Amino acid sequence: MAEIQESNVKHVYFFIGEQAAASPSDGFAGAGDASRYGTVTPAGREEMRDADDDVTIEQVAASPSGDLPGAGAASTYGTSIPNGKPEMNPLAPAFKMRKKESPSSVPALDAASPLLEIRKVEGKGCGLFAVASIPRGTLIISEAPLMKVVDEGIHLTWGPYCRLSNRDKAAYDAMYGYQPPYIDFDSIARTSLIDPCDDSMDEGDADKLVAEPIRVMSIFAINNFNLQPNHLGIYATISRLNHSCIPNVHSAINGPLGVNTVHATTDILPNEELTITYLGGSASYLPRSKRIPELHRKFGFICQCSACTDQTGASDSRRELLDYLAWGLNEYNDRSTATDACIPASHAAALTQAEDLIVTLKQEGLDTIELTKAYRIASYAALAIKNYEYALQLAREESEVEKYCLGTDLRDLRRLGVATEGWFKRIYETIKVWEGKEVAREYQGLSKKEKQRKKARRYKKAKRVGAAAFRAE
Numbered sequence: 001m002a003e004i005q006e007s008n009v010k011h012v013y014f015f016i017g018e019q020a021a022a023s024p025s026d027g028f029a030g031a032g033d034a035s036r037y038g039t040v041t042p043a044g045r046e047e048m049r050d051a052d053d054d055v056t057i058e059q060v061a062a063s064p065s066g067d068l069p070g071a072g073a074a075s076t077y078g079t080s081i082p083n084g085k086p087e088m089n090p091l092a093p094a095f096k097m098r099k100k101e102s103p104s105s106v107p108a109l110d111a112a113s114p115l116l117e118i119r120k121v122e123g124k125g126c127g128l129f130a131v132a133s134i135p136r137g138t139l140i141i142s143e144a145p146l147m148k149v150v151d152e153g154i155h156l157t158w159g160p161y162c163r164l165s166n167r168d169k170a171a172y173d174a175m176y177g178y179q180p181p182y183i184d185f186d187s188i189a190r191t192s193l194i195d196p197c198d199d200s201m202d203e204g205d206a207d208k209l210v211a212e213p214i215r216v217m218s219i220f221a222i223n224n225f226n227l228q229p230n231h232l233g234i235y236a237t238i239s240r241l242n243h244s245c246i247p248n249v250h251s252a253i254n255g256p257l258g259v260n261t262v263h264a265t266t267d268i269l270p271n272e273e274l275t276i277t278y279l280g281g282s283a284s285y286l287p288r289s290k291r292i293p294e295l296h297r298k299f300g301f302i303c304q305c306s307a308c309t310d311q312t313g314a315s316d317s318r319r320e321l322l323d324y325l326a327w328g329l330n331e332y333n334d335r336s337t338a339t340d341a342c343i344p345a346s347h348a349a350a351l352t353q354a355e356d357l358i359v360t361l362k363q364e365g366l367d368t369i370e371l372t373k374a375y376r377i378a379s380y381a382a383l384a385i386k387n388y389e390y391a392l393q394l395a396r397e398e399s400e401v402e403k404y405c406l407g408t409d410l411r412d413l414r415r416l417g418v419a420t421e422g423w424f425k426r427i428y429e430t431i432k433v434w435e436g437k438e439v440a441r442e443y444q445g446l447s448k449k450e451k452q453r454k455k456a457r458r459y460k461k462a463k464r465v466g467a468a469a470f471r472a473e
């Protein structure tokens with residue numbers, strides 16, 4: 001069974017900083033972990049800004065394609081998000097909607113789940129909706145890909161599609177298809193399917209021959225997710241998740257299990273739409289004036305989520321603050337020698353900045369994997385100033401969010417040393433180096449006790465809830 005490769009985990013976690021040995025002297029104990037904090041480099045930010053310079057909100061809104069759903073395809077997703085790979089066609093023309101194909105009826109879900117159903121959504125095609133209350137942390141979907149091809153292998157989709165069972169083909173055909181303008185479907189199909197030396201075929205025959213493979217590619221183009229190792233996959237159910245800049249579920253590839261898992265990152269009410277973010281990592285921190293064109297450029301729709309339609313400016317102010325705080329913390333984590341007001345000059349300042357990042361993420365409703373990164377940096381800085389208790393408390397909070405986003409089967413992340421439990425070990429190791437074995441043991445013991453206390457509290461609560469339910473009956 002395929003395990004998560006580091007290259008793919010990057011799309012879940014952004015690693016920054018080199019592998020440094022835990023060193024009491026530099027204060028970056030624990031940086032030996034491939035840190036999951038990463039996100040933006042200044043170059044990355046510039047890149048994003050350059051790209052955005054192409055389209056403004058006004059241009060997007062004014063564009064004739066502005067109201068059309070469609071164009072998903074690659075993105076940075078780390079989590080897993082439908083992929084759009086603009087780089088597939090370096091000759092991509094300026095954004096122009098060519099064709100949209102949306103099945104007119106609502107198809108049945110392939111993976112039946114008592115928690116959700118597929119429904120038509122005005123302006124979005126179809127989407128997934130909760131049919132019951134879904135508490136935070138619930139594993140909602142666990143799904144193997146319907147079909148996969150090697151990375152950048154959109155031209156290879158026709159063969160695997162033809163080999164699908166009738167049932168799987170029906171699930172595939174029910175998906176939304178769109179031809180992003182940066183992929184030249186027609187020439188890809190002709191190049192891969194028509195022998196240039198075969199002059200027995202006239203233009204009409206060739207058009208007929210490529211029509212179906214183009215349809216298949218157009219579905220694959222906007223519904224695929226990165227898989228490990230180096231594959232792209234499409235899912236009957238997960239590919240129906242729409243985007244929100246304030247998502248309520250998190251999708252991640254679980255290599256050891258060979259599935260994509262979707263967990264609730266917030267409590268979800270019945271009839272609420274389940275949404276992921278198509279903007280991975282730091283791109284979520286962009287203000288709406290940058291997010292909207294970015295989503296439009298990559299996925300072909302105008303986001304109407306509450307953050308994108310917020311006219312008060314509160315969401316934008318928070319995102320700008322998030323971008324500022326996270327960028328500075330990344331520089332700190334990278335031990336950058338640059339000087340900038342947003343780069344904390346001391347560990348204590350980094351701790352305060354990371355706390356601000358945590359609070360702002362929560363205020364913006366971003367209970368996502370980004371929050372685990374913020375907790376890790378805060379824990380890291382707390383450790384550096386020898387506030388061990390607080391470092392452990394922050395690690396515990398990180399661990400909770402990790403569980404909510406990714407579940408508990410983290411074998412590959414453990415192997416890579418990026419799961420929170422690896423971070424706990426680093427904290428204890430550092431305490432041992434700095435304060436001696438006894439003190440480290442004490443903290444470990446306290447942590448164990450705290451864990452047991454928590455478990456006992458949870459058990460008591462479950463018992464109370466159970467008894468109340470029993471009485472109600």
Ligand SMILES: C[S@@+](CC[C@H](N)C(=O)[O-])C[C@H]1O[C@@H](n2cnc3c(N)ncnc32)[C@H](O)[C@@H]1O
Binds near residue numbers: 069126178240302
């Ligand atoms: C991976 S598909 C999601 C499922 C799709 N809605 C369907 O009906 O199968 C991605 C496409 O869904 C649409 N979409 C996703 N999120 C959207 C949103 N927030 N607003 C409008 N359209 C959206 C866009 O057309 C996008 O290209």
